Amino acid sequence: MARPPSSLRPRKKPVQPRAVETYAWILEAAAQILEGQGIGAFNTNLVAERAGVSIGSLYQYFPGKQALLVALMRREKARFSADAAAAQEASSGRAALAHLVAAAVRHQLERPELARLIDVEEARPEVRQEVESASDFRKLLRATLDRPDLPPQPNPDRATDDLGDIVRLLVDAAGVRGESDAEALERRVLGALFGYLDGPAAR
Amino acid sequence: MARPPSSLRPRKKPVQPRAVETYAWILEAAAQILEGQGIGAFNTNLVAERAGVSIGSLYQYFPGKQALLVALMRREKARFSADAAAAQEASSGRAALAHLVAAAVRHQLERPELARLIDVEEARPEVRQEVESASDFRKLLRATLDRPDLPPQPNPDRATDDLGDIVRLLVDAAGVRGESDAEALERRVLGALFGYLDGPAAR
Amino acid sequence: MARPPSSLRPRKKPVQPRAVETYAWILEAAAQILEGQGIGAFNTNLVAERAGVSIGSLYQYFPGKQALLVALMRREKARFSADAAAAQEASSGRAALAHLVAAAVRHQLERPELARLIDVEEARPEVRQEVESASDFRKLLRATLDRPDLPPQPNPDRATDDLGDIVRLLVDAAGVRGESDAEALERRVLGALFGYLDGPAAR
Amino acid sequence: MARPPSSLRPRKKPVQPRAVETYAWILEAAAQILEGQGIGAFNTNLVAERAGVSIGSLYQYFPGKQALLVALMRREKARFSADAAAAQEASSGRAALAHLVAAAVRHQLERPELARLIDVEEARPEVRQEVESASDFRKLLRATLDRPDLPPQPNPDRATDDLGDIVRLLVDAAGVRGESDAEALERRVLGALFGYLDGPAAR
DNA sequence: AATGAATGAGCCTTCATTCAT
């Protein structure tokens, strides 16, 4: 009979090498199905099959479908954060911003559909806090806005939200439209950001 | 199992007054479930029940679940377009842009969750072309960009996409965060747009 | 995904004659599987198949496996209670007691294994209150103990519990051993009861 | 799915001291889960975990789930029998009976839920013969009935069954109701037994 | 001997859709 729904945290850490591989295969299979067939086709049986693993193994590591999705989100977030964190070392605020955008664009264009679907899924309330959304990105962005060479914002937290949204959205939308010119995309996103930041004149 | 729906178009146009009402009830029930319980709870049986109509009747008007969703999207789009169209009569490009944004914000804040979910669903490939996405809005926006008082854009189609995305995204995100101050939101969105449009000069 | 567990009450009352039949078939199939193959083989798919009904139909009327079991318990209890109730009209307490025991024995020997399994399942805490266990029988028994021709008991509620247990147990055990002589069984059970009631004097 | 267990007998006798301990731990874990969470939660993986043993080890000692259950039943039966056997040495039949009942009550009140669940499981056909049910108790009871100070029974085997059932049932039911006064329970059970035995008048 | 990763049949339940009335 149906049991109460499981947690969203992974069930057990794989320790033996074989288990580590299995765990990784499952996550990668999940990623592939998500990007290739969409969220509608994302189901645990298919993921297990694609991973070349039994359904039972999947449930050894993930307590449920949601948890699998969350783990995948975390994986992607970790990959991205490692890249974006270097932005802090940029010499100016504008350079740091450029670095952040570059990282976002790079990450997006690597697996566009996957990134977009994850963005969408992350907006779901049940999942939201579990992944702490784009928190790392958000923190970096927030810190960058205080850099002295960037125009001071009346409401920097709001500006952080807005800028974060703009980056995510433009970049997602570009992925959907199939753009693949990273530089051009970066330039446009940066343009939008600086427009927003410098904009007080227009507002 | 579910066979592929014969089509995404409504099955038959309701002509008799009672049928028109039934049709509208079903759509409204769909909207309420979507915004109240999310896409996960959106199923035909529930919609029928909420509409006070038998499941059989629902299938008289809509060939399937997808078609119901598409019809709802069209309804929302039509409501919005009627409002946005008046922008064309504004005396300046900036005024027209302001009108468009105002319409978007108004529409969004009216039923924020519904609007956001529809935006998300519209991004799904199967549905995409069927609704011709934000086409009306896009056309209005595109035309506005050619107004003489707005800075000429090197690639106006691209700019149209970007601006459209920015509006949609910012407005959706605001809805998610529960903002309800329409004027403030309009101002911020307009700021972002003008920042984007005027930006090249500043850079 | 697994949803929260459903209630234990039937989902919807069958109204159309066809539905009434379906409902009854399902319950009877459940009874047959229970008595024929035991609780271990009792699963919704098998019940539906045995009932000659789709699994979906089963779930139209019963929100889950437990609920099906509970409904079956209620059906059996109702059948038995109707029979036992007539005991109240007996002219003496001893006669009433004899009537109650006769009803219990009759009910038990009709479908011994079914009755026994239901007794066992009724003891499970989740189900307990839902069926209000042998409450009808218990009430009748309790009332009977107050009849003037029966020896007064120091603790009549306790005596009611004990006597009820004795009847149930002896009768279940007899069913398990395959006894089928109703009269003999009645006599022995009555013997045990009167022994218990009259006992204090002898001790 | 699970294949039929090769046998219900323990797979191998533990001989080394450590193995004896492991064996005992597993049984005790099984007992704890049974009484604490019920038969529904009783599964081999959980038992192994609770016993602090790998699932593989569990299967070294027990060929399957059923066998584990049977071994537990035997353990409980052995504990009880050792206690009950002393009844034979009582000077009178009535005293022997009292001793038997006292042993049964003692055993029951020690771990009431465990005892009850085992009684229920023992009634299952597959397990029945394997444990030879309450045979020891039954033999002792049977022998006691022939003692000269007890009223002769027309059908002593039947009486043995009935009396055994009465003891088991009353005592189980008391456990379920949470009674913990051993003396009072003994007195009531004895009352019922003597009532039954002396009862010829009523029969 | 012990471990624990892996397996997969089986069972519960939902929901899109059909069709007899």
Next chain:
DNA sequence: AATGAATGAAGGCTCATTCAT
């Protein structure tokens, strides 16, 4: 036109058992 009973494929998840290490 409407009703709602019925269908059954699909998908989530568990747990008894095996087997490579």
